Amino acid sequence: MTQESKWEPKLLGFLCRWCSYAGADLAGTSRKKYPANIRIIKVPCSGRVDSLFILKALRLGFDGVLVSGCHPGDCHYQTGNYRARRRIAITKRFLEYLGVEPQRLQASWVSASEGGKFTEVVTDVTRGLKEVGPNQLFERRKDGAKAKAGSKGTARAKKG
Amino acid sequence: MEQKLRQEAKALLEQKRVDWIIGFTPGSLKFTTTPLITRDKADTERLVINPFITNNLANFLTEIKGRVGIVAKGCESRSIVSLIQDNKVAREDLVILAVPCPGIIDLAKIERLVGKDRDELDDVSRDGDKVSVKVDGKKKDFAAADVLFDHCLACELPTPQEYDIILGEPRPPAPDLKVSGQNIAELKALTPAERWASWENELSRCIRCYACRNVCPACFCQRCFVEETEPQWTLPMPQWQDNLIFQIIRNIHVAGRCTDCGECERVCPVNIPLRSLTREMYDTVDELFKFKSGMDKDALPLMAHYEQEEAEDFFK
Numbered sequence: 218m219t220q221e222s223k224w225e226p227k228l229l230g231f232l233c234r235w236c237s238y239a240g241a242d243l244a245g246t247s248r249k250k251y252p253a254n255i256r257i258i259k260v261p262c263s264g265r266v267d268s269l270f271i272l273k274a275l276r277l278g279f280d281g282v283l284v285s286g287c288h289p290g291d292c293h294y295q296t297g298n299y300r301a302r303r304r305i306a307i308t309k310r311f312l313e314y315l316g317v318e319p320q321r322l323q324a325s326w327v328s329a330s331e332g333g334k335f336t337e338v339v340t341d342v343t344r345g346l347k348e349v350g351p352n353q354l355f356e357r358r359k360d361g362a363k364a365k366a367g368s369k370g371t372a373r374a375k376k377g
Numbered sequence: 378m379e380q381k382l383r384q385e386a387k388a389l390l391e392q393k394r395v396d397w398i399i400g401f402t403p404g405s406l407k408f409t410t411t412p413l414i415t416r417d418k419a420d421t422e423r424l425v426i427n428p429f430i431t432n433n434l435a436n437f438l439t440e441i442k443g444r445v446g447i448v449a450k451g452c453e454s455r456s457i458v459s460l461i462q463d464n465k466v467a468r469e470d471l472v473i474l475a476v477p478c479p480g481i482i483d484l485a486k487i488e489r490l491v492g493k494d495r496d497e498l499d500d501v502s503r504d505g506d507k508v509s510v511k512v513d514g515k516k517k518d519f520a521a522a523d524v525l526f527d528h529c530l531a532c533e534l535p536t537p538q539e540y541d542i543i544l545g546e547p548r549p550p551a552p553d554l555k556v557s558g559q560n561i562a563e564l565k566a567l568t569p570a571e572r573w574a575s576w577e578n579e580l581s582r583c584i585r586c587y588a589c590r591n592v593c594p595a596c597f598c599q600r601c602f603v604e605e606t607e608p609q610w611t612l613p614m615p616q617w618q619d620n621l622i623f624q625i626i627r628n629i630h631v632a633g634r635c636t637d638c639g640e641c642e643r644v645c646p647v648n649i650p651l652r653s654l655t656r657e658m659y660d661t662v663d664e665l666f667k668f669k670s671g672m673d674k675d676a677l678p679l680m681a682h683y684e685q686e687e688a689e690d691f692f693k
Binding site for chain 1: 575622683
């Protein structure tokens with residue numbers, strides 16, 4: 218089997234604890250199926266998500282990042298998701314300008330009662346990531362030392 | 378203009394209306410100026426206004442305690458307004474000495490046009506739309522548009538909006554605001570992968586001297602995320618991945634504060650075209666949120682504010 222056929226996108230989800238995390242929970246308890254590609258980090262509010270978290274996730278090799286919070290007007294802290302919206306909007310635009318595929322940073326509003334919507338969003342985002350392929354943004358290495366480390370990494374992956 | 382500035386600055390110090398004066402004084406090299414920060418009224422005789430006053434003096438406001446009289450071109454005044462929005466300085470502590478600015482001369486452009494190092498030039502002088510360069514006893518004339526900084530060619534506010542004392546006649550905005558977007562248009566014509574590769578290429582030169590950050594009046598964090606060690610967000614050694622993350626996050630942090638004054642690009646020792654980042658962020662903020670940084674001192678800062686309905690299209 219070649220490496221490509223084994224590849225599955227790794228998606229990092231930042232879910233707000235009041236809505237989206239509960240929504241994901243509901244999807245689970247109502248036995249809805251969603252791709253296991255998502256790794257979830259619970260955050261107090263979507264407004265907690267710093268652009269730095271997104272960049273760091275991409276730097277660490279996640280293929281995509283999903284930020285999800287309460288619908289506008291439903292924030293537990295009144296304004297957190299509005300602030301998140303501004304921040305994510307400029308981050309997304311800026312990353313696209315730099316050459317990051319738009320599918321790699323996604324955002325959604327999922328409330329605690331929307332287990333179905335959560336599965337849809339994750340399925341949709343995962344499909345998008347499969348289209349754009351593995352995240353190699355930070356991999357093309359020019360500096361010698363890192364290039365060696367990179368090739369070693371691939372060799373090990375192939376062996377395993 | 379210079380004489381009036383000296384008189385006004387001296388009077389401000391004598392009347393004890395300000396504790397400090399921030400302005401420009403000739404630098405140790407030809408055709409350079411250096412910031413002058415003083416509380417001694419004799420020093421005001423050394424203040425100058427010429428076509429080489431490059432620095433953005435607003436950068437020093439956050440470090441100085443007391444009332445300050447500050448010489449401000451259009452770009453400085455916008456940075457000052459932006460600092461007022463962020464409550465970093467109080468308007469009543471400032472006396473803004475406005476300089477209507479015809480644009481600053483970029484010596485690097487003159488060097489390229491003349492083919493000589495700046496030390497070999499005898500004289501550079503500006504007269505309206507003409508810049509005369511004397512070299513080897515011969516005089517060469519250039520159009521001002523060819524030798525001004527790119528950001529000056531697209532200056533929206535040559536004369537400060539916010540000021541106490543104005544030195545000289547107000548000037549209109551630059552005629553062609555699009556002119557400085559050329560690099561960006563070229564980049565946007567590339568595919569995303571090519572764009573990313575071009576940034577990889579540019580940022581692999583970065584030596585992480587942080588000059589861009591230190592010279593920036595909008596970068597006023599007490600502690601910068603690149604110097605955090607717990608958690609360590611980026612490695613301090615210069616490798617392009619971390620350099621790029623540093624620049625991306627820096628631009629996101631100063632979104633809504635950055636007035637595209639072009640200082641970061643000017644000070645970059647390895648000539649990274651940083652204005653292609655700042656200008657794009659400036660335009661994005663304007664397009665998405667109808668927000669121009671440093672224009673209205675009573676406006677709320679971009680990131681401390683929101684509208685019920687905006688920038689919603691990409692949310693699933």
